Amino acid sequence: MCQCDIMAFVDIGPLRCSSKRKVGACSVDVCPVGQSRRPQRGRNVNRESSFSVSGWPCATRPHKELLRVQAGGGTGPNDPELEAQLSLGCIGGGNMAWAILSGLVSNKVIPAQSIFVCDRNEKKLQQYKDLGIQVVGSVRELSKCSAVLLAVKPYAAANALSELSPDCRALVISVCAGLRLETLQGMLSPQCPARLARVMPNTPCLVGQGASAYALGPSATAQDSEVVQLLFRAISVIVKVEESMLDAVTGLSGSGPAFVLMFIEALADGGVQNGLRRDTAQVLAAQLVYGTAKMVMDNPDTHVAELRNRVESPGGTTVAGTAALEKDAFRAAVQSAVRAATLRSKELA
Numbered sequence: 001m002c003q004c005d006i007m008a009f010v011d012i013g014p015l016r017c018s019s020k021r022k023v024g025a026c027s028v029d030v031c032p033v034g035q036s037r038r039p040q041r042g043r044n045v046n047r048e049s050s051f052s053v054s055g056w057p058c059a060t061r062p063h064k065e066l067l068r069v070q071a072g073g074g075t076g077p078n079d080p081e082l083e084a085q086l087s088l089g090c091i092g093g094g095n096m097a098w099a100i101l102s103g104l105v106s107n108k109v110i111p112a113q114s115i116f117v118c119d120r121n122e123k124k125l126q127q128y129k130d131l132g133i134q135v136v137g138s139v140r141e142l143s144k145c146s147a148v149l150l151a152v153k154p155y156a157a158a159n160a161l162s163e164l165s166p167d168c169r170a171l172v173i174s175v176c177a178g179l180r181l182e183t184l185q186g187m188l189s190p191q192c193p194a195r196l197a198r199v200m201p202n203t204p205c206l207v208g209q210g211a212s213a214y215a216l217g218p219s220a221t222a223q224d225s226e227v228v229q230l231l232f233r234a235i236s237v238i239v240k241v242e243e244s245m246l247d248a249v250t251g252l253s254g255s256g257p258a259f260v261l262m263f264i265e266a267l268a269d270g271g272v273q274n275g276l277r278r279d280t281a282q283v284l285a286a287q288l289v290y291g292t293a294k295m296v297m298d299n300p301d302t303h304v305a306e307l308r309n310r311v312e313s314p315g316g317t318t319v320a321g322t323a324a325l326e327k328d329a330f331r332a333a334v335q336s337a338v339r340a341a342t343l344r345s346k347e348l349a
């Protein structure tokens, strides 16, 4: 049985809308990409996009909506209600903070003057000032924000959170790998009734094409969930899961960029072995992966195996290649990699 509660951001045609549906044992919440979710209270949404999947085990059937997701999908009308209320503080101004905050400003999700950042390193802060983001001198000054993003290395989290004022009422959103919600709660002052969210982003967030998943703490509200979605969909696909699933997310999309890079490298090596120049082979391999992923995202109703079968002509070159991959246990190797990374994530937590 599928345990996931999937929150997908999807372009579902001219009427871009948001809705929640049951998919087998999964609840799928659909919302446009690169746009804010407008509150849909009491409104009946796009009927055309509704579907029934009874009889399909959730784990084996591709999620149509989820596959329609395009990360970092441009600008769109924002949710004025949520936007007006939101002030975002950010502890740490490193790589992940820059990806998220610059994505928010460039996609016009939140005005730069409603974003505040604090970092120990003055040099890192200039780029934020250049965008119009407010720079503050201490973490404590972020305590009045409605949401605070914790974007420091995991070992620095306890110290950073202890600097928040005890009367901080913010939603605290951590991107720190491996730090559980319970651990984060313990790092906050006992007087601080913070609501918590934990997000697992990945490195392609840095180029606006990430894959992220989040889990909410017990006191977090539905509006907190919307805030997390609003912040991350500017740079990634964002999926809601139970916290227990975040290790599997870490093993798949968190660690996955390294697996895909290794695949690209191996493809390029194969090209070089057959006489291509290294730079030519690398660009062909990278575009191959990028374009094939787009085919999957653009064909949400088609299983990836069917897409593959379409390019395997009987007796042709491609099937000779895929047969070689099967012989060398390619699938088993990839599954082992995800499993090993998931186990390691559990060990580290």
Ligand SMILES: NC(=O)c1ccc[n+]([C@@H]2O[C@H](COP(=O)([O-])OP(=O)(O)OC[C@H]3O[C@@H](n4cnc5c(N)ncnc54)[C@H](OP(=O)(O)O)[C@@H]3O)[C@@H](O)[C@H]2O)c1
Residues within 6 Å of the ligand: 091, 092, 093, 094, 095, 096, 097, 118, 119, 120, 121, 124, 139, 150, 151, 152, 153, 154, 156, 159, 160, 175, 176, 177, 200, 201, 202, 203
């Ligand atoms: N980068 C990724 O692709 C990625 C992917 C998934 C998850 N994450 C998570 O994202 C988090 C941030 O990663 P990152 O790569 O952005 O790290 P980073 O580049 O090292 O940025 C963290 C920044 O926070 C500063 N800092 C630390 N403690 C502070 C404090 N108390 N007050 C103010 N500033 C403070 C650090 O300063 P100092 O350098 O002086 O300590 C550093 O400039 C990590 O927990 C990581 O697990 C990152």
